[in-house]
Amino acid sequence: MWYAKMYxxxxxxxxxxxxxGMQGLPSxxxxxxxxxxxxxxxxxxxxxxxxxLERISVNWEHFVESSDLGAHTAAMVELGMLAEKHIYFxxxxxxxxxxxxxxxxxxxxxxxxxxxxxxxxxQFSETRKQVEKFLECVLDVDSAGRxxxxxxxxxxxxxxxxxxxxxxxxxVEPGRCAPVLYSSAVxxxxxxxxxxxxxxxxxxxxxxxxxxxxxxxxxxxxxxCERPVKYGEQRCREIGAFRQWTKKQTDDPIFKAYRKExxxxxxxxxxxxxxxxxxxAWSEKAREEKKKCDREIISLEEFQxxxxxxxx
Numbered sequence: 001m002w003y004a005k006m007y008x009x010x011x012x013x014x015x016x017x018x019x020x021g022m023q024g025l026p027s028x029x030x031x032x033x034x035x036x037x038x039x040x041x042x043x044x045x046x047x048x049x050x051x052x053l054e055r056i057s058v059n060w061e062h063f064v065e066s067s068d069l070g071a072h073t074a075a076m077v078e079l080g081m082l083a084e085k086h087i088y089f090x091x092x093x094x095x096x097x098x099x100x101x102x103x104x105x106x107x108x109x110x111x112x113x114x115x116x117x118x119x120x121x122x123q124f125s126e127t128r129k130q131v132e133k134f135l136e137c138v139l140d141v142d143s144a145g146r147x148x149x150x151x152x153x154x155x156x157x158x159x160x161x162x163x164x165x166x167x168x169x170x171x172v173e174p175g176r177c178a179p180v181l182y183s184s185a186v187x188x189x190x191x192x193x194x195x196x197x198x199x200x201x202x203x204x205x206x207x208x209x210x211x212x213x214x215x216x217x218x219x220x221x222x223x224x225c226e227r228p229v230k231y232g233e234q235r236c237r238e239i240g241a242f243r244q245w246t247k248k249q250t251d252d253p254i255f256k257a258y259r260k261e262x263x264x265x266x267x268x269x270x271x272x273x274x275x276x277x278x279x280x281a282w283s284e285k286a287r288e289e290k291k292k293c294d295r296e297i298i299s300l301e302e303f304q305x306x307x308x309x310x311x312x
Contacts (some may be wrong), residue, residue: 003098004091006189007180008196011217013037015087017094030087035202035215037087038193042128043212044086050124052078057117060096064114072100073180086177088186092117095184120186127190134194135213137166141203146220148198167194209236253300258290261307282310 005016015030015037036091059075064076079096097110113121138144138151145151155162159169160185169191181192197204203216207225265282268274286307293303 003095004183004189006182008034008194008200010034010305013193017147021122021229024042028090032087033215034217035193035197035204038131038190039204039213039215041086041088041190043129044130046125046128049082050083050121052082053117053121056082057114057121060117061114064111071310077094090121091183091186105110116185125188127167128295130165131190131194133158133163133165134167135204137163139194139197139202139204139218141144141205141216146201146203148201148203152198166193169195207236211237254290255294256305257304257307258286261310262285 003017005014009016011034013032013034013036015028015032046091055073056078059071059078062071063075076250078095079093080091083093098112099106112151129304135156136143138148143155146223155166156169161168167190181188183192196202197215201222204213205216205223206212207214207227208223210225210227212225213229214222214227216222222237222243226237227237264281265279269276269279288308289298289303289306293300298306
């Protein structure tokens with residue numbers, strides 16, 4: 001039995017599920033950048049999520065033992081809150097809702113959910129550590145290289161990790177060109193994401209601006225992700241490009257010479273030694289001379305001499 005549909009297409013990942021837990025009639029759809037669901041799962045606040053999962057598990061178990069609808073309601077309320085925090089938790093919510101609304105208090109499924117919730121709570125922290133280890137050992141382009149298949153073969157014997165701290169794969173059906181996952185468990189989604197990276201040769205890297213993992217689905221030399229900067233509209237890639245330009249300019253002796261004289265004359269405006277018009281007239285001439293130096297029409301020494309001799 002499955003409760004959510006997940007698949008990758010190009011540089012996107014897609015999720016479908018029915019809000020009432022029904023299969024085959026998805027009423028909710030979500031499109032994300034490739035691997036975004038897994039990487040944001042690693043960034044969840046464990047101190048916030050773990051107590052919520054523990055309360056949900058306790059309330060659901062109490063519901064199983066006593067048929068207390070109040071406990072069921074409390075569990076569903078927190079599951080709904082988790083579902084808004086991450087797409088993986090929407091799977092838990094849909095499964096729990098479906099066993100009541102669609103299947104009419106399916107006792108076998110209710111008890112199975114209780115066991116799965118308890119197991120998920122105990123494995124939540126460890127699973128995230130295992131995924132981080134997998135990224136570092138298999139997918140991280142800076143530490144593992146650009147051959148995920150080779151690194152996977154090195155670190156795994158079939159689906160068993162050689163290091164117990166690595167994520168353990170579950171057997172899956174091989175040989176499909178565009179596989180679709182019909183899932184009833186969060187672990188299946190993680191497994192599917194990591195396998196897809198290895199299969200497609202997708203590496204990951206930590207963004208040099210925000211420090212978060214991102215998949216290299218475009219340029220393999222990319223060092224900055226496409227995510228918006230927190231509390232702003234600029235993306236890390238745009239900030240990175242500006243920083244690289246600034247660093248390049250800062251290290252450029254032609255720009256340094258020009259900037260030094262520019263700042264000196266700009267200070268003269270505040271001191272009342274020159275007018276705005278005189279400054280802008282000089283800066284226009286200085287930019288023209290700088291262009292000549294950039295194009296090697298004049299030498300750096302000649303440009304520096306012009307700056308020293310220029311009036312104003």
